[in-house]
Amino acid sequence: MTDLAIETEGLVKVFGTNRAVDGIDLRVPAGTVYGVLGPNGAGKTTAVKMLATLLRPDGGRARVFGKDVVGDADTVRGRVSLTGQYASVDEDLTGTENLVLLGRLLGHTRAAARDRSAQLLAAFGLADAADRQIKNYSGGMRRRIDIAASILNTPDLLFLDEPTTGLDPRSRNQVWDIVRAVVAQGTTVLLTTQYLDEADQLASRIAVIDHGKVIAEGTKGELKASVGSGSVHVRLRDPEQRPDAERVLQGALKAAVTLEPDPVALTATVNGHGTDLGAAEQAARALAELARAGITVDNFALGQPSLDEVFLALTDRPAETLADGPTDGLGEGTPTDRKGPTA
Numbered sequence: 001m002t003d004l005a006i007e008t009e010g011l012v013k014v015f016g017t018n019r020a021v022d023g024i025d026l027r028v029p030a031g032t033v034y035g036v037l038g039p040n041g042a043g044k045t046t047a048v049k050m051l052a053t054l055l056r057p058d059g060g061r062a063r064v065f066g067k068d069v070v071g072d073a074d075t076v077r078g079r080v081s082l083t084g085q086y087a088s089v090d091e092d093l094t095g096t097e098n099l100v101l102l103g104r105l106l107g108h109t110r111a112a113a114r115d116r117s118a119q120l121l122a123a124f125g126l127a128d129a130a131d132r133q134i135k136n137y138s139g140g141m142r143r144r145i146d147i148a149a150s151i152l153n154t155p156d157l158l159f160l161d162e163p164t165t166g167l168d169p170r171s172r173n174q175v176w177d178i179v180r181a182v183v184a185q186g187t188t189v190l191l192t193t194q195y196l197d198e199a200d201q202l203a204s205r206i207a208v209i210d211h212g213k214v215i216a217e218g219t220k221g222e223l224k225a226s227v228g229s230g231s232v233h234v235r236l237r238d239p240e241q242r243p244d245a246e247r248v249l250q251g252a253l254k255a256a257v258t259l260e261p262d263p264v265a266l267t268a269t270v271n272g273h274g275t276d277l278g279a280a281e282q283a284a285r286a287l288a289e290l291a292r293a294g295i296t297v298d299n300f301a302l303g304q305p306s307l308d309e310v311f312l313a314l315t316d317r318p319a320e321t322l323a324d325g326p327t328d329g330l331g332e333g334t335p336t337d338r339k340g341p342t343a
């Protein structure tokens with residue numbers, strides 16, 4: 001029990017008639033990164049806010065390091081830190097001013113706050129931007145300063161709510177390195193994300209949530225085994241060979257083949273059904289069969305399963321909110337969402 005950072009039973013949050021979090025059971029081992037994966041509106045932020053004591057549950061129970069998030073909220077608050085989906089730093093202050101101010105609010109002396117600020121800015125690659133106002137930071141720099149702000153005092157449990165949404169690959173990698181460094185110091189991290197590869201890179205266990213419910217939970221390996229190992233994307237030289245290529249791939253991979261809008265492109269799932277070959281080996285065999293059938297392949301790629309593929313595998317439908325955008329006016333980036341609910 002003491003080695004669980006988070007334990008929830010039937011956790012519920014209702015907004016009007018919308019069960020945003022609809023009975024979630026989670027067990028997050030201390031000292032690990034736990035990934036919560038789900039599309040827009042799945043209930044990730046709402047769940048995180050309840051665990052961080054910012055929002056009061058309407059049902060069920062949640063404990064953080066064994067302490068109830070409602071009954072023992074003050075104790076919980078002393079051990080957790082939250083980096084929200086939207087940066088919470090002051091736009092008009094510089095990087096240093098923000099961190100020093102927060103350090104002072106946390107009770108550090110001016111000197112200690114300055115030291116810690118300089119140390120974090122350097123560690124996060126922001127030393128050159130230390131004296132620049134946050135409003136002139138790029139999106140990636142903002143995410144980094146926001147995480148820096150949340151670990152001024154090293155928390156026992158850090159919530160990172162979509163830390164890399166909207167970042168370019170290089171900035172994402174920098175944030176991932178920061179997360180790894182934080183965990184190496186003993187902090188437990190609960191990370192929400194819409195990206196399967198992010199959960200895969202960082203998390204040891206993953207919960208997939210949809211419409212406020214956990215629809216799959218397990219280690220990365222378990223989740224991938226249920227989803228398939230990825231997909232092969234193939235581009236042909238000659239669009240007329242596509243029907244043949246479709247047949248050959250279907251036979252070789254024993255899986256559904258999708259015809260892309262691009263008339264020379266096909267995508268097939270590599271799911272390992274009926275074979276213990278790895279994804280790369282299966283893909284290589286399928287390509288060899290295409291060559292044997294006289295089909296010219298211009299290029300191909302072996303990709304990780306996307307969140308859509310995870311949802312297709314788990315629910316038989318795509319994560320529709322990813323494709324269509326928020327449907328309820330309360331999705332990402334709206335003023336209502338930004339303000340956040342009050343408990």
Ligand SMILES: Nc1ncnc2c1ncn2[C@@H]1O[C@H](COP(=O)(O)OP(=O)(O)OP(=O)(O)O)[C@@H](O)[C@H]1O
Nearest residue numbers: 015020039040041042043044045046330332340341
């Ligand atoms: N304060 C609120 N009042 C009313 N409804 C809310 C409120 N906060 C969230 N919701 C609704 O609860 C549901 C879950 O929202 P939540 O923000 O938890 O989703 P999310 O998984 O974090 O999505 P995203 O990936 O877009 O951040 C959505 O339908 C949302 O519109």
Ligand SMILES: [Mg+2]
Nearest residue numbers: 044045046085
């Ligand atoms: Mg959210």
